[in-house]
Amino acid sequence: xxxxxxxxxxxxxxxxxxxxxxxxxxxxxxxxxxxxxxxxxxxxxxxxxxxxxxxxxxxxxxxxxxxxxxxxxxxxxxxxxxxxxxxxxxxxxxxxxxxxxxxxxxxxxxxxxxxxxxxxxxxxxxxxxxxxxxxxxxxxxxxxxxxxxxxxxxxxxxxxxxxxxxxxxxxxxxxxxxxxxxxxxxxxxxxxxxxxxxxxxxxxxxxxxxxxxxxxxxxxxxxxxxxxxxxxxxxxxxxxxxxxxxxxxxxxxxxxxxxxxxxxxxxxxxxxxxxxxxxxxxxxxxxxxxxxxxxxxxxxxxxxxxxxxxxxxxxxxxxxxxxxxxxxxxxxxxxxxxxxxxxxxxxxxxxxxxxxxxxxxxxxxxxxxxxxxxxxxxxxxxxxxxxxxxxxxxxxxxxxxxxxxxxxxxxxxxxxxxxxxxxxxxxxxxxxxxxxxxxxxxxxxxxxxxxxxxxxxxxxxxxxxxxxxxxxxxxxxxxxxxxxxxxxxxxxxxxxxxxxxxxxxxxxxxxxxxxxxxxxxxxxxxxxxxxxxxxxxxxxxxxxxxxxxxxxxxxxxxxxxxxxxxxxxxxxxxxxxxxxxxxxxxxxxxxxxxxxxxxxxxxxxxxxxxxxxxxxxxxxxxxxxxxxxxxxxxxxxxxxxxxxxxxxxxxxxxxxxxxxxxxxxxxxxxxxxxxxxxxxxxxxxxxxxxxxxxxxxxxxxxxxxxxxxxxxxxxxxxxxxxxxxxxxxxxxxxxxxxxxxxxxxxxxxxxxxxx
Numbered sequence: 001x002x003x004x005x006x007x008x009x010x011x012x013x014x015x016x017x018x019x020x021x022x023x024x025x026x027x028x029x030x031x032x033x034x035x036x037x038x039x040x041x042x043x044x045x046x047x048x049x050x051x052x053x054x055x056x057x058x059x060x061x062x063x064x065x066x067x068x069x070x071x072x073x074x075x076x077x078x079x080x081x082x083x084x085x086x087x088x089x090x091x092x093x094x095x096x097x098x099x100x101x102x103x104x105x106x107x108x109x110x111x112x113x114x115x116x117x118x119x120x121x122x123x124x125x126x127x128x129x130x131x132x133x134x135x136x137x138x139x140x141x142x143x144x145x146x147x148x149x150x151x152x153x154x155x156x157x158x159x160x161x162x163x164x165x166x167x168x169x170x171x172x173x174x175x176x177x178x179x180x181x182x183x184x185x186x187x188x189x190x191x192x193x194x195x196x197x198x199x200x201x202x203x204x205x206x207x208x209x210x211x212x213x214x215x216x217x218x219x220x221x222x223x224x225x226x227x228x229x230x231x232x233x234x235x236x237x238x239x240x241x242x243x244x245x246x247x248x249x250x251x252x253x254x255x256x257x258x259x260x261x262x263x264x265x266x267x268x269x270x271x272x273x274x275x276x277x278x279x280x281x282x283x284x285x286x287x288x289x290x291x292x293x294x295x296x297x298x299x300x301x302x303x304x305x306x307x308x309x310x311x312x313x314x315x316x317x318x319x320x321x322x323x324x325x326x327x328x329x330x331x332x333x334x335x336x337x338x339x340x341x342x343x344x345x346x347x348x349x350x351x352x353x354x355x356x357x358x359x360x361x362x363x364x365x366x367x368x369x370x371x372x373x374x375x376x377x378x379x380x381x382x383x384x385x386x387x388x389x390x391x392x393x394x395x396x397x398x399x400x401x402x403x404x405x406x407x408x409x410x411x412x413x414x415x416x417x418x419x420x421x422x423x424x425x426x427x428x429x430x431x432x433x434x435x436x437x438x439x440x441x442x443x444x445x446x447x448x449x450x451x452x453x454x455x456x457x458x459x460x461x462x463x464x465x466x467x468x469x470x471x472x473x474x475x476x477x478x479x480x481x482x483x484x485x486x487x488x489x490x491x492x493x494x495x496x497x498x499x500x501x502x503x504x505x506x507x508x509x510x511x512x513x514x515x516x517x518x519x520x521x522x523x524x525x526x527x528x529x530x531x532x533x534x535x536x537x538x539x540x541x542x543x544x545x546x547x548x549x550x551x552x553x554x555x556x557x558x559x560x561x562x563x564x565x566x567x568x569x570x571x572x573x574x575x576x577x578x579x580x581x582x583x584x585x586x587x588x589x590x591x592x593x594x595x596x597x598x599x600x601x602x603x604x605x606x607x608x609x610x611x612x613x614x615x616x617x618x619x620x621x622x623x624x625x626x627x628x629x630x631x632x633x634x635x636x637x638x639x640x641x642x643x644x645x646x647x648x649x650x651x652x653x654x655x656x657x658x659x660x661x662x663x664x665x666x667x668x669x670x671x672x673x674x675x676x677x678x679x680x681x682x683x684x685x686x687x688x689x690x691x692x693x694x695x696x697x698x699x700x701x702x703x704x705x706x707x708x709x710x711x712x713x714x715x716x717x718x719x720x721x722x723x724x725x726x727x728x729x730x731x732x733x734x735x736x737x738x739x740x741x742x743x744x745x746x747x748x749x750x751x752x753x754x755x
Contacts, residue, residue: 029068029075032321034060034312035098035106035126036305037091040084048301049110052131054294055302056080056107059309062289068313070320078313085109088117099125104323105312107305112136127327129311129346131304133273134177140327142346144311145304148250151271152181152225154351154368155248156188158269159221162366162373164382165246169219171198171210171226171234178225181250185223195219204230211237221246232260239264252354253300254362262360269355269365274303274340277354277362279375279651281753286339288754307338311346341369355652358659365652377653377708379681384429389438395431395692396442397422397683398461399676400454400471403447409627410473410672414495415445416665417673418470421680431687439687441680448472451480462488467692470679471495473672475546478510485509491694491701493683493724495675497644498546502723508702511722513675514711517550517597517622520642523728523744524620525557527640528593529564531742531753534618538568538591540582540606542598547571550597550622567591572602583609586617593618600628611636624731626670629738639733640741645674645711646731650740650751657710678709682724713745 036056038049060078068076081103083094091114098106106128109115112135118124119138128141133151135143159165168189172178179199186194196217198210211234214222222238222245224231231249238247249256252270276287276297286306290298314336315329330346337343341350355365367374399418402411422441425431431439444464446457454477461469468491472478475498482501485492486509494501499516515523528534537558541551548571558564568589570582583606586594594610594617596603603621610619615637621628624641632639647658647668657677661669669677683697685707690696701724707714712727719726730742730752743751 029077030321031077031079032316033079033081033098033101033103034309035083035094035101035103036080037083037085037094037098037106037108038110040086048299049108051294051296051299051302052108052110052305053080053082054296055290055298055306056309058290058293059306059313061293063309063313068316070316071318072320074321076316076321078309080107080309085114088114091115091117092121095124095126095128104316104321105129105326107131107308110135110301115141126323127312127330129305129308129330131301131308142330144308144343144346144348145273145301145340146349146351148177148181149184150349150351151250152184152223153188153371154353155223155250155269155271156185157368157371158353158366158373158376159223159246159248160189160193162376163221163246163380165221166193167195167217167219168193168221168223169196169198169214169217170194170223171200171214172224173202173204173226173230174199175202181225182223189223200226200230202227205233207234208237210234211241211243214238215241215243219245221248223248225250227251228256228259231256232264235260235264235268248353252356257356257360257362262356262358265356265360266358267356269353271351271353272300273348273351274300275352275354275362275364276300277364278352278367279364279751280367281749281751282337282339284752285754303339307336307340307343310338311336311343341367357655363650363652363655375651375708377710378685379653379657379678379709381425381428381681381684384432384438387429387432389432390436392438392440393692394442395439395687396444396465396467397680398458398464398466398469399443399445400448400457400461400469400477401445401473402449403445405449407449410670411447413667413670413673414471414473414676415443417661417669417677418443418680420661420664421677425680425684431684433688433691435691437691439692441684448477451477454478455481455484458484458488458492462490466490467694468493468683468697470676475501479504482510489694491698493679495644495672499549502719502721508722509698511701511716511724513679513724514644514672515642515726515728516723517546518553519726519746520622520644520728521550521553522557522747523742523749524595524622524640524642524730525554526744526747526749527730527742528618528620529558529561531749531755532593532618533563533755534592535563536565536567536590536592538570538586538589538594539566540570540572540586540594540596540598542602543571543573547597551595554595554597572598574599576602577605579606579609582606583613583615586610587613587615591617593620595620595622597622599623600625600631603628604632607632607635607637607639626668626738629733633733633736635733635735640730641732642728642730643671644725644727644729645671646729646738646740647671648731648738648740649710649729649743651743653708653710674710678707678711678714681709682707682714712743715746 085091085094119136123139133148172182248269257265315326319325349370351368353366354362448454448457473495475496478496499518541547618638621641686700705717726746728744732741
């Protein structure tokens with residue numbers, strides 16, 4: 001038999017990860033065995049197959065803990081049994097042994113050449129799930145990973161249709177896999193977008209000539225499918241030549257980054273079925289569980305084998321334990337949402353594109369579901385400088401913000417963010433609309449600190465020819481002048497967050513760029529109740545409309561929950577300065593968290609008093625800003641707050657914006673900066689689609705179903721009334737560090753949704 005002795009497997013795993021549980025015991029549950037076919041020795045076994053095996057074990061353990069039953073309520077336990085195979089003959093022998101041992105299904109081998117032996121031998125008796133992109137398929141043999149052809153097609157779409165790059169060099173090693181991928185890439189990208197195709201032998205070490213050819217062809221992007229050493233050589237030569245285009249490398253992974261060095265690899269983009277850099281809750285949970293269980297990081301292919309066990313379990317639940325029933329379910333219309341992505345009939349076309357940051361870390365740049373990018377931001381702009389236009393126009397934008405006084409820093413940051421976006425678009429040729437008019441964006445700023453200032457600034461901006469107005473940021477300044485935009489027949493996009501702005505009748509001329517206070521309250525309440533599972537809450541509100549309204553919304557959501565309860569409600573006047581009594585009441589209650597919607601001075605004082613009393617609950621502040629965070633750090637209390645965005649956002653768009661802003665202005669952007677940066681791109685997309693007429697822009701905005709920006713998703717058609725976004729970040733202050741605790745789109749938590 002080729003089954004690895006349990007003692008040997010246990011010893012190997014014990015050395016690497018400690019004790020191993022193969023199947024959690026459940027009384028009266030029948031044990032079902034799934035075979036894992038992997039290498040017996042060497043790097044293949046210790047560095048790859050063992051990790052994939054551990055992913056399958058983790059899935060089985062989790063399924064067993066949750067309980068597995070079929071449609072007749074029969075209970076089962078899953079165990080994963082390792083069978084050794086180093087050659088094609090070993091694979092067939094291992095599979096025969098697995099069948100003789102009663103295995104209901106098999107996983108692997110991951111090596112496609114070894115897996116070919118199974119298909120060549122005919123239809124196997126049990127279903128087999130393979131996880132490599134070039135794994136074979138056949139009757140009862142399923143590949144649960146997108147193909148290399150899909151890798152190439154997605155890379156082409158990303159460069160051409162998302163980045164708008166149309167001068168691409170293709171360079172490959174002369175293997176069948178690489179040449180086939182290059183052909184698919186060229187077909188998807190369009191041959192007219194390929195400026196040069198280069199091929200070299202597998203033993204070629206010097207790619208100096210290739211680098212020069214790429215430079216001389218004026219390529220603005222490279223698609224590379226070659227060996228790691230050759231890619232390192234190419235990157236070094238391109239860097240020496242000063243070429244700074246976009247590169248997609250099919251071999252990009254942590255090993256390559258380590259060998260090539262972060263400096264050389266920075267900026268590289270690579271496709272993969274899955275990555276530990278995946279930015280979604282299921283992936284985060286899998287990485288955390290795997291790391292906790294095995295004290296190591298999962299390999300990229302681990303997610304496939306983890307999902308494979310769940311695919312088998314789903315088939316058992318839908319029918320029975322028989323191999324034929326499982327095979328029928330796997331090849332049928334089964335749907336499953338796994339770590340890697342969505343599966344249909346045991347296949348998935350989900351792919352990730354990851355990019356190397358300057359420090360060598362990977363970030364998810366895009367997730368593709370089939371041929372469509374599911375999360376690409378609408379923040380790239382096609383370069384039209386070489387295209388002719390029938391006429392040119394200037395589109396004037398007025399920005400109302402605070403350019404002097406104590407809040408000048410905020411005003412400067414939003415102005416700089418808007419100018420950064422305008423610079424990017426204008427340098428790419430501006431907006432070449434469908435009517436073949438080239439629009440150049442022009443920004444003029446106006447300072448306001450009061451409601452009267454804001455009205456005067458608005459009137460002045462219109463007199464100066466502003467065709468659209470951005471800002472102001474403060475609720476009072478907007479609410480006091482809510483009809484100004486409609487009266488002047490211009491569109492106004494504000495970052496103020498009072499829900500009355502979009503609820504008040506203003507002919508939908510005023511649009512809110514950031515999530516309203518209500519959306520922020522709902523998100524943080526859901527996080528505290530659902531993710532943190534806290535049940536007892538105190539509240540503190542300043543006696544103003546904004547404070548009382550927010551706390552009322554928070555109380556309503558807690559009261560409507562199954563377990564949450566409000567144990568204490570407190571209020572104070574705007575001019576109060578003594579918070580000893582409020583802090584003492586909170587500390588004396590059994591509250592696990594206090595929700596605070598008040599002024600920043602009041603919140604700072606209350607936080608200081610609670611810290612002095614050694615209260616150990618969670619302090620939730622509804623108006624968290626970087627200034628507030630700086631003023632309270634370090635604090636011994638856990639501080640959370642809902643915000644529209646923060647510089648520590650972990651997604652690609654947020655990190656890229658923060659890096660570009662910091663490089664340009666030598667300082668980090670504020671939370672509000674993201675809204676104004678997004679606004680310029682949103683406006684530009686409107687002008688590109690319908691021209692500069694304000695009525696057309698207004699209708700376009702009202703009917704826009706989706707726009708992806710730095711903040712997140714904008715869905716004006718869904719939210720109606722001028723409300724553009726309900727994207728909310730929950731951030732936490734730990735000492736002096738502000739981190740992303742969770743992220744919400746509307747009522748849905750999408751990242752960090754588990755403790």
